[in-house]
Amino acid sequence: MKPIQVGLLGIGTVGSGTFAVLKRNQEEIRRRAGRGIEITMVADLNVERAREIVGEGTQVVADARAVIANPDIDIVIELIGGYGIAKALVLEAIAAGKHVVTANKALLAVHGTEIFAAAREKGVMVAFEAAVAGGIPIIKALREGLTANQVQWLAGIINGTTNFILSEMRDKGLDFAVVLKEAQRLGYAEADPTFDIEGVDAAHKATLMSALAFGIPVQFDKAHVEGITQLSATDIRYAEQLGYRIKLLGIAKRRDDANEGKGGIELRVHPTLVPSKRLIANVEGAMNAVMVQGDAVGTTLYYGKGAGSEPTASAVIADLVDITRLHTADPDHRVPHLAFQPDELHATPILPIDAVRTAFYLRLRVADQKGVLAAITRILAEADISIDALLQRESAEGENQTDVIILTHDTVEGDMRAAIARMQALPTVLAPIVSLRKEELA
Ligand SMILES: NC(=O)c1ccc[n+]([C@@H]2O[C@H](COP(=O)([O-])OP(=O)(O)OC[C@H]3O[C@@H](n4cnc5c(N)ncnc54)[C@H](O)[C@@H]3O)[C@@H](O)[C@H]2O)c1
Ligand SMILES: N[C@@H](CCO)C(=O)O
């Protein structure tokens, strides 16, 4: 089957990431989707820069409408942003019978009702995983993974720019304006950064999540919105002293008791004190995290990069794969049991434990005498195992014995086992060596 053809409108930060990741991982993506996915046409006002990004073999035009008019294009990706031309283009793509993928939370939070209705009428999908918390698959989690639940509340750090600003100001004592410039340089900030710092972007995302969580229309105009511009360093400090961190949270909460017992939804974005010991209080830099509380599942937490070129591209491409699977794959294989299409599984072997690479914690009970440490470190050096940290502690058991604790850098398990056997054979090693594997998980 020939690849599904995709037209890309706007190849800036997210568009260029989408083009690059789709190209780099095309074979793996094809094995998952059941069909190749190719961006065959790109529209950007800056044609020259677009050509540089895509190279030969992809048609580049200045006029987005030429992409929509192309009958070979099955899916249109809108990565221009804003409510202006993007709205017209999305509606025109839908009218032309194209599926749409967009990262444009501003557009959907404000005009979602109209756009989704148009898509429904035409029988096409409008997918927007990238619009909320970038690379974190929170839309999929709310729509699919948590579908059994009555969602009670959700709360998220859903603007990378402001979280980056708050983190840098606290950790490095940097100035607001300096950190904002850096966030812009890194591609996190919106075209108009007041959307970030005044909480508008977070409110766009909270609005979309509230619709998915509670089955209500998107109603950005009803959201309460406060940003971080009025937040003072003094209050950040006092909050810390009391055991809290201040985070800009987007919150949506079901309130069955409100509205004279008829119920209602709280939808709000504001700086919020959160106990420092909560996982979400420790989400730093441009990272995002969303907590969702469901009546059956309890509290869940989703964490990852909410902005940036390739993290956001990751979500855009996930939507492309969803659409490809639903509309073109063999109906038996639409959602493959093992994520890859059944005839696309590879025989890549599971490695034996001896081939596994990890770092190690070692504890050796040794005789407290000269040359012991040298003998141990020599064995490690000969096995090409490098030491990360070393501690020597008086042993709890018996005199003239001491505990040596070693952290190594990553090494192959087989080499480590051989080195441990050699160390164990030293007459000065008095007890079985304790070894634990260590992962940095960074
Ligand atoms: N940057 C991020 O980390 C991020 C994350 C999530 C979502 N988003 C959203 O993704 C969208 C794109 O953001 P971005 O950061 O890639 O923006 P960007 O400004 O880097 O890219 C936009 C591109 O669109 C082009 N463009 C503008 N008007 C056009 C027109 N009429 N026709 C064709 N091309 C046009 C511009 O030349 C530019 O290359 C926005 O909706 C944004 O909110 C961005
Ligand atoms: N400006 C947004 C981009 C991701 O939507 C942010 O800082 O999180």
Ligand code: NA
């Ligand atoms: Na997402």
